Amino acid sequence: MITLLSRRQLLRTSALLGLGVxxxxxxxxxxxxxxxxxxxxxxxxxxxxxxxxxILVVADDLGYGALGSYGQKKIRTPVLDRMARQGLRFTQAYxxxxxCAPSRCSLYTGLHTGHSRVRQNPRAGLPNxxxxxxxxxxxxxxxxxxxxxxxGKWGLGPERGGQPSHPNARGFQDFYGYINHRHAHDYYPExxxxxxxxxxxxxxxxGRQGAYAPDLLRDRAVSFIKKSGEKPFLLVYTxxxxxxxxxxxxxxxYRNKPWPRAxxxxxxxxxxxxxxxxxLLDALPKGRRTIVLVTSDNGPHEEGGVDPDRFDANGRxxxxxxxxxxxxxxxxxxxxxxxxxKRGRSSRVTQHTDLFPTLAxxxxxxxxxxxxxxxxxxxxxxxxxxxPAKHLYWYRSETHSTRRANAAENGSVTRMAExxxxxxxxxxxxxxxxxRPRSDSGWRTELYDLGKDPxxxxxxxxxxxxxxxxxxxxxxxxxxx
Numbered sequence: 001m002i003t004l005l006s007r008r009q010l011l012r013t014s015a016l017l018g019l020g021v022x023x024x025x026x027x028x029x030x031x032x033x034x035x036x037x038x039x040x041x042x043x044x045x046x047x048x049x050x051x052x053x054x055i056l057v058v059a060d061d062l063g064y065g066a067l068g069s070y071g072q073k074k075i076r077t078p079v080l081d082r083m084a085r086q087g088l089r090f091t092q093a094y095x096x097x098x099x100c101a102p103s104r105c106s107l108y109t110g111l112h113t114g115h116s117r118v119r120q121n122p123r124a125g126l127p128n129x130x131x132x133x134x135x136x137x138x139x140x141x142x143x144x145x146x147x148x149x150x151x152g153k154w155g156l157g158p159e160r161g162g163q164p165s166h167p168n169a170r171g172f173q174d175f176y177g178y179i180n181h182r183h184a185h186d187y188y189p190e191x192x193x194x195x196x197x198x199x200x201x202x203x204x205x206x207g208r209q210g211a212y213a214p215d216l217l218r219d220r221a222v223s224f225i226k227k228s229g230e231k232p233f234l235l236v237y238t239x240x241x242x243x244x245x246x247x248x249x250x251x252x253x254y255r256n257k258p259w260p261r262a263x264x265x266x267x268x269x270x271x272x273x274x275x276x277x278x279x280l281l282d283a284l285p286k287g288r289r290t291i292v293l294v295t296s297d298n299g300p301h302e303e304g305g306v307d308p309d310r311f312d313a314n315g316r317x318x319x320x321x322x323x324x325x326x327x328x329x330x331x332x333x334x335x336x337x338x339x340x341x342k343r344g345r346s347s348r349v350t351q352h353t354d355l356f357p358t359l360a361x362x363x364x365x366x367x368x369x370x371x372x373x374x375x376x377x378x379x380x381x382x383x384x385x386x387x388p389a390k391h392l393y394w395y396r397s398e399t400h401s402t403r404r405a406n407a408a409e410n411g412s413v414t415r416m417a418e419x420x421x422x423x424x425x426x427x428x429x430x431x432x433x434x435x436r437p438r439s440d441s442g443w444r445t446e447l448y449d450l451g452k453d454p455x456x457x458x459x460x461x462x463x464x465x466x467x468x469x470x471x472x473x474x475x476x477x478x479x480x481x
Contacts, residue, residue: 052340053228053290054141054359055235055280058107059273060100060153060184060243063300063308064330065315066270074311075267076253079278080294083336087292088344088380093333094351094421095298098322098396101128101181103297103352104155104238108136108170110356110371113395114418114478118156120397122181129157129165135368137356138171141234144365149174151221152238153184161196168195176220177238178213184240187213187247212249214239218276225283232288234359237280242269244304262305291337291362291380295352299328302402309404318456322405324394324419324428325456335380342382349421350376351392391422393478397434412444420471420478424451427471436479440472447471 064070067077069084096106097113105111105118109130113119122128130136142148150172157165159180167175176194178184188209191198203210221237246265253271254264277294284290300313301321308320319325333350335341353373360367361377372393378385396417406413409430416431429443437443447461447468461468 049145049230049232051146051232051363052337053233053235053285053288054146054362055237055290055292056355056359057277057280057292057294058104058152058236058238059294059296060238060240061298061301061321062242062270062273062296062332063311063313063315063320064317064327064332065312066242066296066300067332069334070315070332072311075270077270077274079274079281080334083277083281083292083294084334086338086343087334087336087341088346090333090335090346090348090350092347092349093295093331094329094349094392094394095296095331096352097394098298098324098328099398100297101155102395105130106372107297107352107355108138108156109134110137110353110368110373112351112353112372112393112478114393115372115480119395121400123399128181129163130170132164132169134170136170137359137365138167138234138236140171140356140360140365140367141363142171142173144360144363145231146363146365147174147228147231147233148172148236149221149224149233150177150236150238151175151224152177152217152236153240154179154238155181155184159183159193161193161198166196172236174224177217178240185243185245187240187245189213192216212247214241214272214276215249218279222279222283225280225285228285228288232363234363235280239273239276241273241276242266244301244306246304246306248272259310260305260307263307263310266306267311289337289340291335291340293355294332294334294336296331299323299331302404317454319408320402320405322396322398322400322402322413323408324396324417325408326450326454327408328405329394329419335376337380341380346379348376348379349388349392350379351389353389357386391420391474391478393475394419395479399434418475418479420475421450422471422474424449425467425471426450426456427468427475428456429472429475440476443472445472 068081095103097103099121101121102113102119106116117134138148150167154167179193188204190204191200201211217239246262248265248268251264251268254267257264299321300308302308314327317327319327354376357375361375374386401413412430416436419428426448429445431437432442445461446459448456
């Protein structure tokens with residue numbers, strides 16, 4: 001039977017053949033000599049390859065104000081605070097969505113939620129995974145010669161191997177962790193996935209709590225770094241910390257705090273995440289420079305009894321996870337890389353859609369056309385970089401509600417909503433119901449000047465109708481069905 005290859009498969013096959021993959025037949029002396037010369041040339045190229053290792057860390061529900069370098073007073077994060085001092089701390093960085101799955105889809109593909117494949121958390125009848133025609137930055141870097149690994153929460157697609165949305169199919173050569181969105185809510189799961197294989201965790205059978213998943217993920221990530229070899233690597237580390245529930249092996253310094261158990265556990269989760277970052281940094285090889293980017297998929301949660309206000313986890317911004325106000329989408333972003341990344345603070349307005357072109361530029365990898373982000377490389381190294389995107393866009397379609405998030409937008413959290421930022425102006429508008437209206441009429445519209453009012457307390461829509469019209473048109477133009 002003849003197998004027809006897609007254009008993507010054909011290009012990959014051609015690339016493999018071009019790299020001198022050995023044939024499955026006995027080689028003659030001259031062929032062996034040629035192979036030896038090619039191997040020697042490959043080793044020489046590796047020795048002169050100065051591209052950096054790249055590490056991207058994506059925390060789960062880590063709010064803008066949850067780290068000491070962003071003003072946190074009650075939770076200790078010494079490693080991340082040191083990284084912020086030694087590197088570049090962004091003060092206006094944004095997740096691409098206010099909940100997990102669409103945020104991660106946009107991060108991997110470089111497309112905002114008006115263009116991306118996954119635009120809401122898993123829901124029956126709607127796409128919750130990537131397809132063969134979708135391209136991630138891991139595919140681009142793998143094809144450019146990087147060794148690629150993902151350890152942690154994937155959160156996109158069905159929980160099975162051999163399907164288009166599996167991390168192995170989307171560019172990650174090594175994977176260990178959670179495939180499914182909901183599976184990642186379990187800190188003591190009975191199984192995790194190693195590539196396409198379901199790995200049973202005997203220590204967690206029948207409700208036992210003998211193997212804490214974030215520690216296993218950390219161990220795999222450290223092992224990946226230590227086995228990096230001569231090739232540069234891309235490591236994406238996505239622990240489920242500090243998502244609810246507030247499960248953690250020990251409360252440590254928070255054991256005797258006069259807080260509810262959920263808050264003590266939540267604080268301990270964040271400090272443990274910080275400790276895991278230290279383990280990754282300690283494992284870094286000496287022979288090749290490394291850039292580490294640390295961020296979060298959305299704003300702070302309030303599930304499982306956690307009180308985000310106790311910690312000012314949203315940085316005293318308005319809103320939480322699920323809101324399109326700043327507290328739900330503005331997130332930490334720290335770039336660290338001694339000898340590569342400049343030290344200081346950046347107010348550049350950036351969205352996670354910028355990460356694809358950034359990683360690709362450092363890796364000298366091909367970039368698909370029509371990405372919604374622009375590269376941060378110039379900003380990171382202190383040179384003249386690309387200008388930010390002309391505007392940022394967010395879409396929200398959510399069926400779940402939490403008390404604080406719902407109150408932040410006056411009871412509209414389950415209504416379809418979208419937001420646009422252009423310059424300091426930010427438009428937030430709410431549909432009458434859960435569906436997207438066919439026209440710009442019928443929306444409840446709010447307008448904020450973030451330069452003067454980052455807390456979004458003063459709605460200026462009635463004072464600046466011309467700005468409302470312009471940004472409303474931008475919002476409509478940013479949506480592709």
